[in-house]
Each structure stands twice: as structure tokens, then as C-alpha cells.
Amino acid sequence: MIHLRAFLISLLALLGCAAHAQLPQPGRNAIRAELVAETAAPAAGGTVTLALVMRPDKGWHGYWKNPGDSGIETRIDWDLPAGLKAGPLQYPVPGRLMIAGLMNYVYKGDYAQLIALEVPSGLRPGTRLPVRGKVDYLACTDEICVPESAEIELDLPVGAGSGRRNPAVDRYRQALPKALGTEGRFESRDGRLRLAIPLPASLPVSEAYFFPLTDGVLAYSAPQAVSRSGDTLIVETDAATGAMPALIEGVLKIGEEDGLSLTARPGTVPAAGVALASAAEEQSAGGGAILAALAGALLGGLLLNIMPCVFPILSLKALSLAKAGGDETAARREALAYTAGVVLICLVLGGGLLALRAGGAAVGWAFQLQDPRVIISLLLLSTAIALNLAGLFEIPAITGGGRLAARGGAGGAFWTGALAAFIATPCTGPFMGAALGTALVLPTMAALAVFAGLGLGLALPFLLLGFVPALRRRLPKPGPWMARFRRLMALPMFLTALALAWLLGRQVGVDGMALGLSAAMVVALALWWVGRRQGRGRLWIPLAPAALAGIGAVLLVPTATTPAIAQPQGSLPSEPFSEARLASLQAEGRPVFVYFTADWCVTCKVNEKGVLQRDDVARAFAARQVAVLVGDWTRGDPAISRFLEKHGRSGVPLYLFYAPGKPVETLPQVLTSRRLTALAS
Numbered sequence: 001m002i003h004l005r006a007f008l009i010s011l012l013a014l015l016g017c018a019a020h021a022q023l024p025q026p027g028r029n030a031i032r033a034e035l036v037a038e039t040a041a042p043a044a045g046g047t048v049t050l051a052l053v054m055r056p057d058k059g060w061h062g063y064w065k066n067p068g069d070s071g072i073e074t075r076i077d078w079d080l081p082a083g084l085k086a087g088p089l090q091y092p093v094p095g096r097l098m099i100a101g102l103m104n105y106v107y108k109g110d111y112a113q114l115i116a117l118e119v120p121s122g123l124r125p126g127t128r129l130p131v132r133g134k135v136d137y138l139a140c141t142d143e144i145c146v147p148e149s150a151e152i153e154l155d156l157p158v159g160a161g162s163g164r165r166n167p168a169v170d171r172y173r174q175a176l177p178k179a180l181g182t183e184g185r186f187e188s189r190d191g192r193l194r195l196a197i198p199l200p201a202s203l204p205v206s207e208a209y210f211f212p213l214t215d216g217v218l219a220y221s222a223p224q225a226v227s228r229s230g231d232t233l234i235v236e237t238d239a240a241t242g243a244m245p246a247l248i249e250g251v252l253k254i255g256e257e258d259g260l261s262l263t264a265r266p267g268t269v270p271a272a273g274v275a276l277a278s279a280a281e282e283q284s285a286g287g288g289a290i291l292a293a294l295a296g297a298l299l300g301g302l303l304l305n306i307m308p309c310v311f312p313i314l315s316l317k318a319l320s321l322a323k324a325g326g327d328e329t330a331a332r333r334e335a336l337a338y339t340a341g342v343v344l345i346c347l348v349l350g351g352g353l354l355a356l357r358a359g360g361a362a363v364g365w366a367f368q369l370q371d372p373r374v375i376i377s378l379l380l381l382s383t384a385i386a387l388n389l390a391g392l393f394e395i396p397a398i399t400g401g402g403r404l405a406a407r408g409g410a411g412g413a414f415w416t417g418a419l420a421a422f423i424a425t426p427c428t429g430p431f432m433g434a435a436l437g438t439a440l441v442l443p444t445m446a447a448l449a450v451f452a453g454l455g456l457g458l459a460l461p462f463l464l465l466g467f468v469p470a471l472r473r474r475l476p477k478p479g480p481w482m483a484r485f486r487r488l489m490a491l492p493m494f495l496t497a498l499a500l501a502w503l504l505g506r507q508v509g510v511d512g513m514a515l516g517l518s519a520a521m522v523v524a525l526a527l528w529w530v531g532r533r534q535g536r537g538r539l540w541i542p543l544a545p546a547a548l549a550g551i552g553a554v555l556l557v558p559t560a561t562t563p564a565i566a567q568p569q570g571s572l573p574s575e576p577f578s579e580a581r582l583a584s585l586q587a588e589g590r591p592v593f594v595y596f597t598a599d600w601c602v603t604c605k606v607n608e609k610g611v612l613q614r615d616d617v618a619r620a621f622a623a624r625q626v627a628v629l630v631g632d633w634t635r636g637d638p639a640i641s642r643f644l645e646k647h648g649r650s651g652v653p654l655y656l657f658y659a660p661g662k663p664v665e666t667l668p669q670v671l672t673s674r675r676l677t678a679l680a681s
Contacts, residue, residue: 029139029148029150030056030057030060030139030146030148031054031055031056031057031060031062031137031139031148032054032055032150033052033053033054033055033135033137033150033152034052034053034055034152035050035051035052035053035131035133035152035153035154036050036051036053036154036166036168036169037049037050037051037154037156037166037169038050038051038165038166038169038170039165039166040156040157040159040166041156041157041158041159042117042119042156042158042159043119043158043159044119044120044121044122044123044124044125044127044158045119045120045121045122046119047116047117047118047119048116048117048119048156049114049115049116049117049169049173050086050114050115050116050117050131050154051112051113051114051115051168051169051172052074052076052089052112052113052114052115052135052152053110053111053112053168053172054074054107054110054111054112054113054137055110056107056108056109056110056139059141059142060139060140060141061097061106061107061108061139061140061141062074062106062107062111062137062138062139062140063094063104063105063106063107063137063138063140064091064094064105064106064107064211065089065091065213066105066211066212066213066214066215067104067105067106067138068096068102068103068104068105068106068220069102069103069104069220069221070099070102070104071104071105071106071138071140071145072136072137072138072147073137074089074113074135074136074137075135075136075137076089076115076133076134076135076136076152077133077134077135077136078131078132078133079132079133079134080131080132080133081129081130082120083120084117084118084119084120084129084131085117085118086115086116086117086118086133087115087116087117087118088115089113089114089115090113090114090115090116090176091113091176092107092111092112092113092172092175092176092177092257093175093176093177093211093251093253093257093258093259094106094107094211094251095107095108096209097142098221099142101221102220102221103220103221104140105211105220106140111175112169112172112175114169114172114173114176117131119156119158123158124158125157125158125159126157126158126159127157127158128155128156128157128158129155129156129157129158130153130154130155131152131153131154131155131156132151132152132153133151133152133153134149134150134151134152135149135150135152136148136149137149137150174257174444175257177251177252177258177259177260177261178258178259178260178261178444179260179261179262180197180198180199180252180260180261180262181641181642181645182198182262182642182643182645182646183262183263183264183265183642184196184197184198184262184263184264184265185264185265185266185267185268185269186244186248186264186265186266186267186269187266187267187268187269188239188244191238191239192236192237192238192239193217193218193236193237193238193239193240193244194234194235194236194269195210195234195235195236195248195264195269196232196233196234196264196267196268196269196270197210197232197233197234197235197252197262197264198231198232198233198645198646198647199228199231199232199233199252199254199260200231200647201228201230201231202292202293203254204254204255205228205233205254205255205276206254206255206256207253207254207255207256208224208226208233208235208252208253208254208276209224209226209252209253210224210235210237210250210251210252210253211250211251211252211253211259212248212249212250213249213250213251214245214247214248214249214250216240216242217239217240217244217245217248218237218238218239218240219237219238219239219240222237222238223237224236224237225237225272225275226275226276227272227273227274227275227276228273228274228276229270229271229272229273229274229663230273230663230664231646231647232270232273233252234269234270234272234273235252236272244266246265246266247263247264247265248263248264248265249261249262249263249264250262250264293450293453294449294450294453295453297436297450297451297453297454297457298453298454298456298457298460299457300436300454300457301346301453301454301455301456301457301458301459301460302457302458302460302461303457304424304457304458305424305458305461307424307602310420310423310424310458311489311492312389312489312490312492312493313385313416313419313420314420314461314462315485315489328469331465331466331467331469331472332466332467333410333413334410334412334413334466335413335462335463335465335466335467336410336463336466337410337411337413337414337417338413338414338416338417338459338462338463338466339417339455339456339459339462339463340414340417341413341414341415341416341417341418341419341420341421342417342418342420342421342455342456342458342459343421343452343455343456343459344418344421344455345417345418345421345422345455346421346451346452346454346455346458347448347451347452347455349421349422349451350447350448350450350451350452350454351448351451353650354444354447354448369503369598369600370633370634370635370636372504372507372508372512372557373554373555373557375500375503375504375507375516375600376500376504376512376515376516376519376553376554376557377550377554378422378423378500379497379500379501379504379516379519379520380516380519380520380523380550380553381419381423382423382493382496382497382500383494383497383520383523383524384523384527385419385493386490386493386494386496386497387490387524387527387528388527389486389487389489389490389493390487390490391483391486391487391531392527392528392531393527393528393530393531417459417462420458421455421458423496424458436450436451436454436649436650436651497520500516501513501516501517501520502599503599503600503634504516504557506599506634507599507634507635508557512557515553515556515557516553516557518549518553519549519550519552519553522549522550523549523550571613571615571618572612572613572617572618572621572628573618573622573628574628574629574630575627575628575629575630576629576630576631576632577594577596577629577630577631577640577643578629578639579639579643581629582594582629582658585627585629585658586658586660589660590625590626590627590660591624591625591626591627591657591658591659591660591679591680592626592627592628592629592657592658593621593626593627593628593629593655593656593657593658593676593679594628594629594630594631594655594656594657594658595612595628595629595630595631595653595654595655595656596630596631596632596633596640596643596644596652596653596654596655597630597631597632597633597634597652597653598632598633598634598652599632599634600634601651601652601653603653603669603670604652604653607653607655607669607670607671611671611672611673611676612671612676614673616673616677617673617676617677620676620677620680620681621676621680623680624680624681626679626680631643633651633652647664647666653669654666654669655667655668655669655671657679659679665679
């Protein structure tokens with residue numbers, strides 16, 4: 001992008017200001033350009049990230065893709081071998097520089113623009129790929145601008161793609177804006193441009209500023225007023241002259257080096273809310289918001305321990321510590337290993353979620369349970385655990401963590417913790433919703449810290465038992481009753497397996513459920529055979545067909561291609577959710593109750609059976625003509641995912657009440673009939 005005023009400023013600077021600025025030395029650029037690769041030996045058929053590293057001399061700066069009132073964006077003329085494809089430049093979050101009343105979007109200090117380079121398939125290892133190009137850019141001080149060019153080159157040998165990575169490229173990637181994932185809205189009226197950007201109220205924001213990538217939508221030099229109204233950030237500034245486009249793209253800067261890339265379409269923008277605090281106050285509040293997200297994740301993880309698929313594992317593992325006696329070292333080792341397993345799985349799930357969203361997927365927490373292949377794997381695993389608890393067999397390897405409570409050792413504790421975390425984290429219970437929603441728009445390391453906090457909360461009871469002898473002494477004394485208790489704990493695990501089979505049927509139909517139950521029956525028969533022959537050797541023989549049956553079921557289970565549609569249940573009439581239907585009901589002046597659910601969400605089902613299907617709630621809603629919209633997230637739905645994110649959530653349940661003429665009210669994740677009937681009064 002080249003602005004006419006850029007040439008005028010450069011010309012005036014060269015003619016009138018040369019005496020006041022130090023020109024670069026002959027033969028040396030004021031901004032040096034260098035091309036580096038993420039890995040030295042990319043694999044054929046893969047993609048390697050290149051970084052165009054720009055190093056300005058002191059007092060000089062470069063420009064963002066949209067340079068503002070003046071400047072020129074960076075351009076590269078590539079000279080690449082056949083088949084090699086270079087993607088567009090990816091720019092880090094810029095800064096601002098006002099000169100003579102003109103706003104410039106610039107970089108002061110070293111910065112890097114990333115390029116995705118596609119390597120063609122079929123190349124032999126060791127093939128040299130000469131990457132060449134000429135880069136043109138503008139280098140400026142506050143007084144003078146100099147157009148510069150640089151030849152960039154890099155030789156990449158084709159390899160396995162698994163060589164040593166350049167850590168500098170990872171740091172450059174952190175400087176890129178994160179995808180917001182949810183579209184904003186804008187309106188232009190009376191010479192003012194107003195933007196409504198969905199952003200959780202708990203997300204810390206400082207130095208808020210909107211950098212437009214779409215040219216000609218706002219006056220660059222005009223000040224921007226930023227305010228908050230609930231989970232919406234509102235930006236107001238002077239509009240540019242001329243017609244508005246159908247889409248505005250840009251980057252919202254929310255911190256010194258943090259930004260969110262977003263798009264906005266024409267729509268209604270609410271009135272301005274509470275003005276953002278000063279940068280210093282906001283920084284202080286931001287730290288508090290991150291701590292609040294960590295606390296919410298910690299408490300939410302703690303509450304996950306009462307889930308029926310986790311409580312048996314936790315209780316039996318706790319009793320194993322009591323049975324072990326007073327060996328403090330062993331107790332602490334097991335507690336730490338269990339915690340490590342839990343936290344690792346939470347980090348893996350959280351990292352996978354962040355990676356999918358960075359790739360453009362509209363997914364949220366518990367995304368793994370929207371895949372029937374994961375469900376059938378959990379069905380087989382929970383069946384094996386239930387049979388193990390029932391005493392059918394005693395082979396540690398089956399449950400991936402030992403004989404749960406019966407086996408000691410750090411290895412068993414680690415895998416038990418990993419298992420507990422994987423089957424416990426599908427739902428966002430109390431305290432978790434806002435915390436995980438905030439995590440999705442935090443910087444990556446802060447987001448991972450929130451997911452680790454969730455794991456720490458889940459592991460906290462066992463961790464305390466391992467490190468506080470007084471708590472272990474309060475556990476019941478070991479005795480024959482432990483064997484009976486262990487068999488009793490098989491019941492909730494069997495119920496978990498049954499619920500997973502039901503969920504499989506809900507997702508992919510009766511055929512998929514039959515396939516899963518058949519595989520579970522084969523696994524059960526194999527484990528029964530093993531249990532009958534404990535200690536006789538060659539126990540692995542019947543496990544081979546069981547493993548094949550499980551793998552075959554995972555590979556053959558059908559996958560759903562369309563989102564689920566919620567069906568009315570009980571006496572409360574409802575309709576499937578859509579934003580268009582919600583807007584229509586609001587335009588009619590009707591109160592609207594909106595809730596989002598999933599078949600695999602325990603909290604959702606408890607609320608539905610215990611509260612939403614009560615006759616008194618239905619009568620109260622009918623008396624006030626409250627419309628009910630239900631969003632079913634069982635199989636995933638990008639539209640619902642974006643709507644959840646707009647309200648600062650990453651998963652279900654979410655309950656919203658829209659009263660005519662009032663802001664939307666977010667209800668607690670544990671509902672009561674009294675609260676709902678009060679809404680309709």
C-alpha cells in the first residue's frame with residue numbers, strides 16, 4: 001500500500017530536513033534485512049516458517065502493512081525454485097508514531113515478518129532449495145525517509161523436518177496478533193465510525209487501539225475513544241470520507257505487545273460503556289484478572305473430582321495411600337506423579353485447543369468429545385476400568401495407570417492422574433466457564449497457565465493427602481472392607497460406560513452405538529478370559545483380538561457431518577438457537593431465555609432434568625411469554641462456538657436471559673427453579 005502523502009513527506013524531508021538528520025552511510029541500509037528459517041531441513045510436502053528479520057538503526061523505524069497516513073508496506077519479489085510457494089507476509093502488532101499531525105503505524109527496534117513456505121512433495125532428502133528474493137521497504141526517522149532494498153537468500157536442504165528448531169522464530173511468532181475468532185460489528189453515522197468488538201469482560205486490556213488493515217475506513221490521526229459494555233469493547237473515532245466497505249479488517253491492540261486480529265461487518269453497535277482506565281490502572285487490573293482466571297480454573301478443577309467417572313479413581317487412589325502406611329516419601333512421590341499426569345493432560349488439551357483456534361477452527365473446551373472416535377475409545381477404556389474395579393482381572397497394563405488404587409508406585413499414579421484428567425474435563429462446571437473463556441484470548445503462556453491451574457485444582461485433593469499426614473490419618477483404616485468398596489466403585493464406572501454408549505448413539509445413530517457395544521463386549525470377553533487364567537502365563541493371547549476389535553471400531557465408527565439440533569424436552573417449549581431467531585424475538589419485544597447444552601455435559605443434563613423440565617418453570621415462562629432457544633453443541637457447531645466466545649465462554653453450559661430493553665443477563669452454571677421463575681415474574 002502506497003499513500004500519496006508518503007511521497008510528499010519523503011520529498012520534503014529529503015529537501016528540507018537533511019541537515020537535521022543523519023543519513024545512512026553509503027552502501028549500508030538504515031534497516032538491515034535477514035531471512036532465517038524455523039528449521040534448517042524442512043520435510044518434503046510440508047511447510048516451513050521463514051522470518052524476515054528487520055533490524056533498524058537507532059532512531060529509525062519500519063512500517064506495518066497499512067502504514068497509516070504515510071509510509072509504504074514491505075514488498076518481496078521472490079525468486080524460488082519450481083514448486084516452492086511463499087505465503088503472504090504476517091506482520092507483528094505495530095506501534096504508533098504521530099509526526100506533523102499525521103499518524104504512522106510503525107516498528108521501532110528489531111521486528112520480524114513471518115512467511116509460510118510450502119515445500120513440494122516428492123523431493124529427495126538432501127535436495128538443496130535456494131530461496132532468493134528482493135525486499136523493498138521504507139526506512140524513516142522522525143525527519144527523513146529513505147526507500148531501501150535488500151537481497152535476501154537462504155539455502156534449505158530437504159530433510160525430515162524434525163531438526164533443531166530456531167527458538168528466535170518462536171519468539172517472533174508470539175509477537176503476531178492472535179485470531180479473535182468472533183466477528184465484530186461496525187456502523188458509520190454522522191461522520192463517526194463505531195466498532196463493537198466481542199471481548200470477555202475479564203480479559204485485561206491496556207493501551208487499547210484499533211489498527212485498520214482496510215484502508216479508507218477511519219481518520220488515522222483522529223483520537224480513538226474506547227469503552228467497555230459487558231463483554232463488548234466499543235471503539236469510536238472519526239470516519240473517513242466515502243462509502244464504507246462490507247467488511248473491515250484490522251488488529252485490536254490490547255497490551256504492549258499483544259493484539260487480536262479481527263473482522264467486522266455492518267451491524268448494531270451498543271451505546272458507549274465504561275471508559276477504559278489509564279494504562280497503569282489497567283495493567284494493575286489486568287494482573288488481577290489473570291489471577292481471577294487462575295482462581296476460577298483452580299476451583300473448577302477441584303469440583304471436577306465429584307464427577308462419577310473421577311470419584312472412584314480418586315477415592316481408591318486415596319485409600320491406597322492409607323494402606324501404604326506411614327511411608328512419607330512414597331506418599332509424596334505418588335502425589336506428585338498423580339499431579340504431573342493431571343496437569344500434563346490439561347496442558348495437552350489446552351494447547352491443542354489453542355492450536356486449533358490459531359488455525360482458524362471455531363472450537364471450544366471439550367472439543368475432543370465432539371469426535372465419535374474419542375468417545376468410542378473412552379467407552380472401551382471405561383469398560384476395562386469398570387471390569388478391573390469389579391475384580392474380573394488384575395493386569396496393571398490394561399488401565400494405563402496401574403490397577404488404579406491397588407497398584408502403588410509413581411508410574412501408576414502418573415497414568416491414573418492422566419486418565420482422571422482426560423475423562424473429567426469435558427464439562428465447564430462452576431467457576432470454570434469465565435476462566436477458560438478468558439484463557440482463549442490471553443497470550444499463549446498465560447492461557448496455558450490457566451489450563452495448568454485447572455489440572456492443579458483437579459489434582460489438589462490427592463496432592464494434599466500425599467503431603468499432609470494428618471489428612472491421611474483421617475482416612476478409614478485398611479481392612480477387608482476395601483475390597484468390597486473397590487467393587488462398589490465399579491458401578492459409577494459402568495454407568496460412565498453406559499453414558500458413553502448412549503452419547504455415541506446420539507452422535508452417530510444406532511449403528512455407531514451397536515459398533516461400540518460390540519467392541520466393548522469383545523474387550524470384556526477377553527478380559528474375562530485373562531481373569532480366569534491369572535498367573536498362568538501367555539495372558540496376552542486373547543488381548544490381540546480385543547485390541548484389533550477396539551482399533552477397528554475406532555476406524556469404522558461413522559462421523560457426523562452436521563451439527564446437532566436440540567429437540568424440545570419436558571413441558572418447556574423451545575426452538576433451536578440461531579442468532580437470526582434471537583434478533584427476531586428481541587425485535588418483537590419478547591423476553592428470551594437462551595441456553596447451550598451438549599449430551600456429554602453432566603452439568604447441562606443435571607440442570608435440564610432437575611430445573612428446566614419442571615412444570616413450575618414452564619408455567620412461569622408461559623405466563624410471561626418467555627421464548628426459549630436451545631443451542632446443541634454435542635457435535636460441535638462453529639456458529640455456536642463463535643457465540644459462546646462472544647460471551648466470554650469456551651464451552652457449555654451457558655444460560656442467558658434477554659429482557660426487553662435491558663442488557664443480557666448471564667445466569668450461574670448451576671440453575672435453581674427459584675432463579676428461573678424469578679426471571680419470569
